[in-house]
Amino acid sequence: MNFELTEEQQLIGQSAREFGKQHLEPIAVELDHTGTFPKAVVNGLAKHDFLGLLLPAEVGGAEAGFVSYVEVIENLSRYSAAVASIVNNHTIAAYTIQNWGTAEQKKQYLPGMAKGEILGGFAIYEHGPTPGVGANALVAVKQDVGYVLNGKKAFVRNAGEANVYVVFATTDPAAGAKALTAFIVKADAIGIKIGEKLETMGLKGCPVADITFENVVIPENALLGAINEGGAISAKALAVASVAEAAQTVGIGQAAVEHAAAYAKQRVQFGKPVATLQAIQTLLAEVATDCHLARLGMQNAAVLIEEGKPFEVEAAMIKSFLVRLGSKMLLDTCQVEGGFGYSEFMPLPRMFRDIAGTNLLDAPGDFPEKLIAASIA
Amino acid sequence: MAGIFVFSEDHALAGQLLTPALELKKSLAQPVIALALCEQDAKALAALGADKVVVLQSSGKWVEGFAEAVYSQVKAAEASIVLVGGTLRGKHVASYVAAKLNAGMTTDAKALRIEGGKLLATRVLYAGLAVCEEEVTLPAVATIRARTFLAPEAAATAGVIETVNAEPDARVTVDEVTSTSSEGIDITAATKLVAVGRGFRKKEDLKLAENLGGVLKAELACTRGVAEDDHWLPIERYIGISGQTVKPELYLAVGLSGQVQHMVGCRESKVIVAVNNDERSPIFEAADYGIVGDLYEVLPLLTAALGK
Amino acid sequence: MPKCLVCYKWTLDEQDIKIKPEDLSLDSSRAKGKISDFDRNAIEEAALLVEKNGGAVDALTYGTPTVKLSLKDALSRGPEKAYWIADASADAADGCVTANVLAAAIRKLGQYDVILCGEGSSDLFNQQTAPRLAALLGLPCLSFVNKLSVEGDVVKATRKLEDCMETVTVKGPVVISVLSEINKPRIPSLKQVLGASKKPNEEIKIADLGLKPEDLQPKAVRKSVKGFVMQRKNVIYKESSAADNVAKLKSSLVSEGLC
Numbered sequence: 001m002n003f004e005l006t007e008e009q010q011l012i013g014q015s016a017r018e019f020g021k022q023h024l025e026p027i028a029v030e031l032d033h034t035g036t037f038p039k040a041v042v043n044g045l046a047k048h049d050f051l052g053l054l055l056p057a058e059v060g061g062a063e064a065g066f067v068s069y070v071e072v073i074e075n076l077s078r079y080s081a082a083v084a085s086i087v088n089n090h091t092i093a094a095y096t097i098q099n100w101g102t103a104e105q106k107k108q109y110l111p112g113m114a115k116g117e118i119l120g121g122f123a124i125y126e127h128g129p130t131p132g133v134g135a136n137a138l139v140a141v142k143q144d145v146g147y148v149l150n151g152k153k154a155f156v157r158n159a160g161e162a163n164v165y166v167v168f169a170t171t172d173p174a175a176g177a178k179a180l181t182a183f184i185v186k187a188d189a190i191g192i193k194i195g196e197k198l199e200t201m202g203l204k205g206c207p208v209a210d211i212t213f214e215n216v217v218i219p220e221n222a223l224l225g226a227i228n229e230g231g232a233i234s235a236k237a238l239a240v241a242s243v244a245e246a247a248q249t250v251g252i253g254q255a256a257v258e259h260a261a262a263y264a265k266q267r268v269q270f271g272k273p274v275a276t277l278q279a280i281q282t283l284l285a286e287v288a289t290d291c292h293l294a295r296l297g298m299q300n301a302a303v304l305i306e307e308g309k310p311f312e313v314e315a316a317m318i319k320s321f322l323v324r325l326g327s328k329m330l331l332d333t334c335q336v337e338g339g340f341g342y343s344e345f346m347p348l349p350r351m352f353r354d355i356a357g358t359n360l361l362d363a364p365g366d367f368p369e370k371l372i373a374a375s376i377a
Numbered sequence: 378m379a380g381i382f383v384f385s386e387d388h389a390l391a392g393q394l395l396t397p398a399l400e401l402k403k404s405l406a407q408p409v410i411a412l413a414l415c416e417q418d419a420k421a422l423a424a425l426g427a428d429k430v431v432v433l434q435s436s437g438k439w440v441e442g443f444a445e446a447v448y449s450q451v452k453a454a455e456a457s458i459v460l461v462g463g464t465l466r467g468k469h470v471a472s473y474v475a476a477k478l479n480a481g482m483t484t485d486a487k488a489l490r491i492e493g494g495k496l497l498a499t500r501v502l503y504a505g506l507a508v509c510e511e512e513v514t515l516p517a518v519a520t521i522r523a524r525t526f527l528a529p530e531a532a533a534t535a536g537v538i539e540t541v542n543a544e545p546d547a548r549v550t551v552d553e554v555t556s557t558s559s560e561g562i563d564i565t566a567a568t569k570l571v572a573v574g575r576g577f578r579k580k581e582d583l584k585l586a587e588n589l590g591g592v593l594k595a596e597l598a599c600t601r602g603v604a605e606d607d608h609w610l611p612i613e614r615y616i617g618i619s620g621q622t623v624k625p626e627l628y629l630a631v632g633l634s635g636q637v638q639h640m641v642g643c644r645e646s647k648v649i650v651a652v653n654n655d656e657r658s659p660i661f662e663a664a665d666y667g668i669v670g671d672l673y674e675v676l677p678l679l680t681a682a683l684g685k
Numbered sequence: 686m687p688k689c690l691v692c693y694k695w696t697l698d699e700q701d702i703k704i705k706p707e708d709l710s711l712d713s714s715r716a717k718g719k720i721s722d723f724d725r726n727a728i729e730e731a732a733l734l735v736e737k738n739g740g741a742v743d744a745l746t747y748g749t750p751t752v753k754l755s756l757k758d759a760l761s762r763g764p765e766k767a768y769w770i771a772d773a774s775a776d777a778a779d780g781c782v783t784a785n786v787l788a789a790a791i792r793k794l795g796q797y798d799v800i801l802c803g804e805g806s807s808d809l810f811n812q813q814t815a816p817r818l819a820a821l822l823g824l825p826c827l828s829f830v831n832k833l834s835v836e837g838d839v840v841k842a843t844r845k846l847e848d849c850m851e852t853v854t855v856k857g858p859v860v861i862s863v864l865s866e867i868n869k870p871r872i873p874s875l876k877q878v879l880g881a882s883k884k885p886n887e888e889i890k891i892a893d894l895g896l897k898p899e900d901l902q903p904k905a906v907r908k909s910v911k912g913f914v915m916q917r918k919n920v921i922y923k924e925s926s927a928a929d930n931v932a933k934l935k936s937s938l939v940s941e942g943l944c
Contacts, residue, residue: 007757011878014758018872049875062875072875266657340657441828444816465846469828472780472816481781481904484811502910503699503808507711509910517904548825552841552852569943593944605866619865627943644915648941650934656923663915666937668930669923678931683944 003296005071012064013071019048020079028080031205032350035197037161038205041083046116050076050087054095059110066240066306070247070298077251081354084248085206089157092241093120093166097184100225100233105184109164121162121187122241123153123211124234131234132170132177138213140169140181146220147171147183149191149213159209160194163187166237168230180230183222191216202353238362239315240305246298246318248358252351253291253329259347260284260333263340274336283332290325297321313375316368323368326359327352380454381405384412384447384470385462386440388421392528394460394521395425397489399529401458404491410454411536412447414440419538426532429539437545440466444473446543451478456516458496460489463520475518482518483511487525504618505641522622524565557612562596564614569595569627572616572643575602576632576653576672580609585676586631592684595629600639616642632672635660652676686740687798687835691731691764692787692818693724695748695755696808704912711910718754723803725762727863729870730833731801732763738835741765743794747786748775760881761873767886768794774891779903784817786901789894791822799840800860804829815862825855828862 005013023044031038045051053069055061069091077084094113097105097120112118128134138151149169156165165185172179185192195210225233261284264275274280297318304311330352334341341348381398385391391411398409411427413419419430433446447470451459459478461471463485475482486498496517502509513519564570571590577583583597590597597614604615616623617639628646632653633639640663643649651660651667652675661667668675701716720728731742744764746752750771759767770790774782791800800822805812819826832843840859844851845866873881891901920937922930938944 007754008879008882011757011761011873011881012875015761015873015875015878022872047874048872053875062879064875064879068875263657266659266662441826444820465829468812469816469826472813473820473826475781475813476784476817476820479781479785479900479904481779482811482813483905484805484813497908501913502810502907503702503711504810506699506702506704506912507910508913510908511905512908513905546825548855548857549827550854552854554852555850557849627938627941640915644913648938648943649917650938651921656921661921662919663917665918665920665941666934667919667921668927668934669921670927670930674927675931678927679934682931682935683938 005067008064009068009071012068013075015048016050016072016075017078019044019050020076024076024079024083028082028347029350031080031082032202033204035199035204037207038083038086042086042119043116045083045087049114051090051116052094052114054091055098055110055114059106060114061110066243067299067302070244070302073244073247074251074254074295077248077358078255080205081248081252081351081358082203082205084251085203085357086158086161088241088244088248089122089206090120090162091244092237093122093162093164095240096122096166096182096233096237097224099236100182100229101184102221104221105224109184113164118163119158119161121156121158121165122237123156123159123165123167124238125154125156126152127154127210130177131168132173132180137173137176138167138169139173140171140183142171143217145217146222147218149183149185149216149218151213153211153213155198155208156211157206157208159211160197160207165211166224168234171227177231179228180234181227182224182230182233183218184224185216185218185222189216189218201356202350203357239312241362242319243298243301243305243311243315245358245361246294246301246315246322249322249326249355250291250295250298252355252358253287253294253326256330256333256348256351256355257284257287257291260287260336260341263337267338280336283336287329287332290329294318294322294325313372316363316371319363320368320372323359326355330355379407380451380456380458381407381409382412382447382451382454382456382459383409383422383427384459385464385467386414387462387464387467387523388413388418389528390462390464390467390523391418391422392425393523393526394462395422395427396526396529397521398458398460399426401489401491405457407457409536410450410456412450414443416538416540420535423536423538424531426529427536429537432538432540433543434540435543435545439546439549439551441469441473442546442549443543444470445546446541448474448477450541451516458515459518461518461520463522468520471518471520478516478518480516480518481513482520483513484520485522486519489519489521501641505637505644524622524624562613564596564598564616565621565623567596567623568625569593569629570598570616570623570625570643570646571595571629571631572598572600572633573603573610573631574600574633574639575607577603580607582673583609585672585680589629589631589676589680589683592680593627593629595627598623600633618642630660630664631676633660634658635663652679687734687738688740688796689731689734689742689799689801690745690791690794690797691724691727691742691801692745692814693728693755693759693803694721694806695719695746695752696721696806699808704914709911709914711912718751720755720758721803722807723805723863723865725803725870726865726867727801727803728759728762728764729868730863731799732871733868734799734833734835735763740798743768743797745787745790745794746770747772747778747783747790749773756886757878757881760884760886761878762870765884767884768889769886770889770891770894772891774901777903777906778901779905780811780813780817781904782901784814784821785896786891786894787814788818788821789896790889791818793889793894796858798838798858799835800824800858802860802862804862804864812862815860819860822860824858824860826860826862827853827855829864830861831864831867833861833863833867
């Protein structure tokens with residue numbers, strides 16, 4: 001059993017770290033303040049092949065594998081989890097097209113997505129009880145020319161900036177979620193109304209908004225996968241996404257513990273650096289431990305994804321772990337830094353708000369514990 | 378083997394090299410031979426105590442082109458030590474000579490002595506993180522930076538001067554030499570310095586530091602970013618690992634964080650004072666005295682207080 | 686179409702080196718390896734030259750057996766092929782040994798138009814390799830270069846010295862050392878990282894270099910290495926009133942005889 005990354009994976013992580021240091025670190029604070037989509041940075045990511053990381057070489061991707069991917073996400077998240085979110089949202093859309101798209105669909109979208117010329121978004125959630133159910137559920141009605149979409153999608157990531165969305169709609173309101181079907185919808189389709197950008201607690205700069213579909217006509221070949229396959233597709237995609245989000249959480253946690261440790265070595269109270277005080281040592285140790293174990297769990301799930309093996313239980317476990325302990329990493333590191341951990345001119349408060357977001361996002365199954373329990377009992 | 382050689386194209390530095398050379402002479406009992414590029418420099422070096430000064434005369438003016446001539450002199454005398462002024466040109470020449478001699482070379486020695494028949498030099502490693510002692514078998518080459526030593530007092534008897542011809546290095550054509558030193562200030566000579574970092578928001582704000590420098594009678598210095606990135610001050614005022622090294626009586630660091638790459642250039646200052654609004658800045662660990670506060674508030678108050 | 690060779694060193698990242706408080710000795714057990722900072726600029730400059738003029742870049746490195754970890758890193762930054770010499774002698778190698786080994790390897794590899802080095806290594810910063818190599822190979826050396834161009838077999842460079850900028854021209858093969866300001870090394874894209882494993886690397890055995898044992902004996906030996914620790918008074922004034930702090934500092938400066 002080898003716990004070490006391969007040379008390639010290490011070098012890819014190093015490239016991501018260098019990119020983060022050079023391009024993300026200088027803009028992270030401003031991005032958090034303005035929430036303005038960082039177009040230049042996203043273009044830079046594209047140039048370094050980060051946006052096509054998982055895609056095969058024949059469409060212009062780097063074909064690097066999922067473990068390399070989470071290495072990138074973790075390292076980018078150390079500097080700006082918001083930018084890492086943009087990459088994640090785009091990548092999960094590309095991943096879905098790559099795995100369920102027809103040859104034509106892949107040819108139409110993936111080369112552009114690999115180059116970052118086409119940015120992807122993912123529209124699954126709704127305000128109703130579950131996607132496909134409720135008054136505002138997104139409904140796709142089959143017609144001669146293709147499908148007509150009506151309804152509303154909630155919390156769409158990369159909303160407004162994406163050029164193409166992977167969208168889930170029910171083709172039969174009576175069947176609701178069981179008839180959930182995936183479609184590829186171009187952002188410039190007539191009738192798409194991007195709602196007001198949501199003011200989120202953290203991960204600012206990664207746009208989130210509702211999208212209303214008013215008689216949006218999409219062609220026949222916009223169907224992604226089979227009719228009624230949307231449930232299975234979204235479940236798989238969200239499970240994969242949750243591992244990538246765990247990588248974000250680990251990246252944020254790592255940055256936080258390094259920052260707090262450096263602070264504790266400098267801050268002198270009672271005649272010596274606070275890093276020598278047991279209370280501080282305990283906090284730092286717990287955070288470092290949780291982060292380390294979370295990384296191992298996340299990497300384990302990533303390896304399984306890369307090897308095409310069942311991974312949902314492992315993904316659920318790391319999700320469950322981080323829902324419980326992810327934010328604690330930031331609660332504790334803020335505590336270490338005392339007043340500075342509460343001051344917005346320092347990075348921890350931003351990280352605190354960001355990590356609350358990475359833990360909230362997608363999950364395998366309805367909720368992770370259900371899946372885990374089902375696997376053992 | 379006989380001869381402790383001294384060479385620098387910078388005549389002031391060449392004079393300073395005579396101090397360690399004359400010290401080594403006591404241990405080795407060998408003559409101190411200086412190499413000069415013109416008659417005038419030679420006379421000065423002879424007066425400071427070199428036993429012999431050899432003027433290398435050449436039609437070429439490129440300093441690095443004299444490396445072969447330096448080597449010939451050193452080889453002919455079977456020198457045991459070659460001290461070269463640690464300018465960039467000097468390091469180029471010294472390395473060439475060391476290679477031709479198949480000799481060891483210690484770069485930027487801070488102290489030198491003979492021990493057990495070898496040259497023992499003290500120098501800095503890992504971007505200033507560590508200090509080490511390097512033992513070099515003879516013949517040994519060493520570069521020494523300006524102002525590491527002070528030039529000796531004038532000698533009782535001046536040394537002899539001779540002239541030899543040196544072939545220029547025909548392979549390299551010097552097209553143009555553009556002087557970059559403006560103002561001619563030498564901050565390494567200042568006894569007090571006020572150093573500014575990027576805590577200052579704009580160029581005009583440096584006036585606060587200038588005012589303080591005025592009442593303290595201190596020169597202005599800065600970190601790399603202020604000189605090379607912002608271009609608020611000329612490069613001669615930049616203190617750090619690839620800039621100047623200074624040893625003033627007072628080094629007052631304002632709005633700079635005190636990273637190793639900067640501090641290695643000023644950490645031998647007698648008294649270091651810091652003004653910074655971030656209590657966690659490494660500069661406070663490196664300071665004798667400091668104020669945690671906003672420089673925009675502190676500097677005018679300090680200037681007023683010291684001006685009385 | 687210049688044939689370029691860039692020499693680089695695999696060093697310990699000095700940021701990871703810790704000073705042990707008990708005896709000030711250095712603990713590099715957790716230090717990761719990296720291509721020396723200035724050598725990255727040299728590699729980048731070689732890559733830029735080739736992008737502009739055609740030709741190809743080879744990389745050459747001499748280090749302890751860990752040097753194998755550097756190959757993919759180097760190959761992801763532009764060179765087409767990496768030559769490496771891995772030998773325990775590298776650990777204690779001084780400027781003399783390093784230059785002897787590299788020069789012998791270069792003689793074996795054949796003619797290069799431009800041989801690039803960083804101005805010094807980020808760990809020891811001896812700043813000797815390029816001029817030493819030039820002396821041993823009988824080539825001219827242009828050191829401390831911050832701008833470089835090649836036209837046919839003519840090399841033009843601008844050297845940045847303490848008090849001036851010097852433009853020089855050399856015809857034919859030359860050894861060059863570059864300053865860090867000459868360029869900004871690219872962050873390897875993922876394709877470049879993955880492409881590195883497809884590029885060739887070749888080991889050169891030190892025994893095949895025809896060196897005498899004394900050529901591998903360092904003439905400069907590090908005897909004692911101690912962490913530099915600042916011993917300062919650390920009297921920091923942080924009252925809430927700036928005026929109070931200033932008054933206290935003034936009396937401290939007066940007591941030091943500085944004003």
